[in-house]
Amino acid sequence: MANKFGSEGSVNRLKEKEKLVVLIGPTAVGKTKLSIDLAKRFNGEIISGDSMQIYKGMDIGTAKIKNIEMDGIPHHLIDIKQPDEPFSVAEFQQLVRSKITEIARNGKLPMIVGGTGLYIQSVIYDYQFSDAPSDDSFREILEKRAEAEGNEQLHHELMQVDPESAGRIHPNNVRRVIRALEIYHCSGKTVSDYQEKQVPELLYNTAIIGLMMEREQLYARINKRVDSMVEEGLLPEVEKLYKQGIKDCQSIQAIGYKELYEYFNHRVSLEEAIVQLKQNSRRYAKRQLTWFRNKMNVEWFDMSKIADSIEFEKKFTEISTYIEGKLKIKSNT
Known part of the structure; x- marks a missing residue:
């Protein structure tokens, strides 16, 4: 059925396209664990859709997945740039589209997981301008x-x-x-x-899954995550970049880094920097949700009541069933 994000085309056209799962949602909503479980169930490989996890040495502040958390699932587009190197939407688009094809050709299911909406949108949608003037x-x-x-x-x-x-x-x-x-x-x-007037076309046979959560619960999780980052060593991680002279570049604009740079520049106290970090993270989560709802055709799943493993399994089964129906594929279980 056609909507403002475009018709997904006939069944025959969809069959010709590569299958793709996109898992999006605000920071701290629980994408990491779910993505690993889905990748195991559907024989998938994960492509990071986070524009800051590409940078080496920026692990804690970007909530980069740890090797032990990957649990054997291949991850792509993590640690591919130095912090002083630029990275554009265009480069991301080129790298991810190539990686999707590579993963699909190897008989695996490509999965984009992350929260940088514009970057993900640039990969999965194409715009046609046949009605635009030409010369x-x-x-x-x-x-x-x-x-x-x-x-x-x-x-x-x-x-x-x-x-x-x-x-x-x-x-x-x-x-x-x-x-x-x-x-x-x-x-x-x-x-x-x-x-603004165009109907974009999905380039892939795509299941776009969005995770959401009751606002106060999400904000509490974000605050807790920031405290955990500080305990895990966020301060020395940022200080190392600061002492290396990594300044005035794209990577340091990331939330978690720009706030602590203010502290290292003696403009605010450490306590003030952490308060600002939490506030900026909450605001970013709100912007993420607004962006996804306005710009992408997402199937939303509420993660608010996932208090124990039984509830998580119910939600996991619900999401898996949606993927199976949407992409016409079967799971490994």
């Missing part, structure tokens, strides 16, 4: 320029007029860069302007 002669000029001047030059020009699209489109995806420039040239509107 064949302008496009031909850009194609010749790309050959003569290189892809980076056109991507740089797109960054000047439509930075949001430039952030999502890899410089080597010349066709999309040119199309975005063409749309702007013809209409003065950015691709993002057109996306």
Whole structure:
């Protein structure tokens, strides 16, 4: 059935697409344990959908899964960058789409798990702009320029007029860069302007599972998680980056790092930094939920009453049954 996120197409079209599970939800809602259990049940491999878990040495503050917690399940896109290296939506999209194909070809079920909505959306949805204006002669000029001047030059020009699209489109995806420039040239509107009116297409046969929780319970879990991070050594982890001179870069904007940098810069006390960290984490969780509800077609599951193993198993069975029906697959049990 069609909705604002687009028709998922006919059954025949879905069968041609690679199967994919996407598990999303706010921080501290319980994605890690559930993702491992689902991966075991469906012979899956997990791709991190967290834009900060890519950085080496940023383990505690990003709630990076520990090796022992993986329980033998392969994880991808963790620890692939140094903290001073940039990382874009476009690069994430390219890496994840390639990894989905690789995992599927190996007979496994790819699963994206994480909370960075824009990054995940960039992977699973595609936008068509057939109704946007076009100019064949302008496009031909850009194609010749790309050959003569290189892809980076056109991507740089797109960054000047439509930075949001430039952030999502890899410089080597010349066709999309040119199309975005063409749309702007013809209409003065950015691709993002057109996306507001577009019906995006799911590129994969996708089961998008969202975990939610009663707000006060979620906020209590977030506060407790921050306290646990501090006990586990968040302070020395951030101090090490600070002493290495890792400053003014993308990674340090992550929640858990920017607050403690204020402490190391002697702008706030440690107690004030931790209070701010908890507050920013709660606000981020609220933004995450709002974003997912507005931007993605999610099947939501309430984790508020998961107080013991019996209740967890009931919810796990409910989610597993949904995946089986949605993707037309059978579990290992």
